[in-house]
Amino acid sequence: MQLFFASTSPFARKARIVAHELGLVERIVMVETDPWTDERLRAMNPLAKVPTLIRDDGEPLYDSAVICDYFDACAGRRLVPQDGDRRWRALRLQALAADACSAAGRLFAGERRGEPDPVRGRLVAAVEAAFASLEGERLDPTAPGFAEICAALLPGYCDFRWPERDWRSGRPRLAAFTAVMERRPSFVATRHCLPGDS
Ligand SMILES: N[C@@H](CCC(=O)N[C@@H](CS)C(=O)NCC(=O)O)C(=O)O
Incomplete structure (x- = not known):
């Protein structure tokens, strides 16, 4: 493949x-x-x-x-759990992380171009609400499945694009969860970087 x-x-x-x-x-x-x-x-x-x-x-x-x-x-x-509530939760967190990362990516692209995005407020609201929602989730990093992997993507992406911005403030549970996830070999091996910086 x-x-x-x-x-x-x-x-x-x-x-x-x-x-x-x-x-x-x-x-x-x-x-x-x-x-x-x-x-x-x-x-x-x-x-x-x-x-x-x-x-x-x-x-x-x-x-x-x-x-x-x-x-x-x-x-x-x-x-990915195949049945029960765990499946729907994993698919929901997948959808949340994907669209929140999409909003964050569009925000970053607008900032880089130096052009305010006409829907900037809505994109910021989506990213902020996604962070708040993830803070409220019960996320166990000790035996992660698809749900936990997806939940860790938005924090990792924001750390890469906006290292100076402190999403951790007021979000201690998500911060602790992300710290453990980012130490996993799969996360270390795939850490975001600029092309040619790996
Ligand atoms: N829904 C797609 C989104 C993939 C996506 O948007 N990838 C971006 C990079 S982060 C891309 O390839 N953008 C190029 C383009 O939009 O033309 C997925 O989950 O794979």
Whole structure:
């Protein structure tokens, strides 16, 4: 399998972390790319986004949640609970983290361009409320599954994009949880960095 990723992407990081946690890394060729300039991506994924997976039979897969589900099926050991409330909670936290990271990414892109985003207030509100919601979740970092991996993505992405901003203030539970998660080998191996800085 080939996984096209960018080291700045929280969506790609999710897929890479899951691959590490499931012991699949040896079976995957990791291809670092820039989705904004790599025209090969569009032929595999019409959206030209990372992550994009090319399976061993040549079939492409996207997006990150689908790739994680595929990795789960390949490994035969499920990080995503298959039934009960734990499943719906994991899928909800996946959705929360994905859209909050998307809002954070759009905010960062607007700041970098120096152009105020017309919906900036709404994006900030979404990120802030996502942090508040994660602080209220019962998150156990000792035996993490898909829910915990997803919950740790937004804090990790904000630390990368805005290292000077203190999201930890007033969020002691999420701060403690994130500190433990970021020490896991899968998180260390996939830490965000700028292209070429790894
Ligand atoms: N829903 C997608 C989102 C992926 C995504 O937005 N990736 C960004 C990088 S963080 C990307 O490739 N952007 C390039 C573009 O939008 O053209 C997923 O979960 O995989």
